[in-house]
Amino acid sequence: MRRVSEGGFFRLARSNSDFAKLWGGVTISDLGSSVTNLALSLVAVITLQVGAKEMGFLNAASHLPVLLFALIAGVWIDRAKRKPI
Numbered sequence: 001m002r003r004v005s006e007g008g009f010f011r012l013a014r015s016n017s018d019f020a021k022l023w024g025g026v027t028i029s030d031l032g033s034s035v036t037n038l039a040l041s042l043v044a045v046i047t048l049q050v051g052a053k054e055m056g057f058l059n060a061a062s063h064l065p066v067l068l069f070a071l072i073a074g075v076w077i078d079r080a081k082r083k084p085i
Helices: 008-015 017-046 052-079
Strands: none
Touching: 008 017, 017 052
């Protein structure tokens, strides 16, 4: 694996537009997800005046789809017949 020198990351991003688009999209998506999680918690606490127990349920509910769908989809895909590329 080739090691990127100091400042090489930005040089790579400038020279490869596809990589720059991917990196920018992932960065914006992560920032939006963080803002949404913070805003949802603040709305629940300030507007709805929820307690610690309800906040725990809210946080658990936000992670529940990952547990349900990702694990099931992973088992389903793992057991599917592999197709040659």
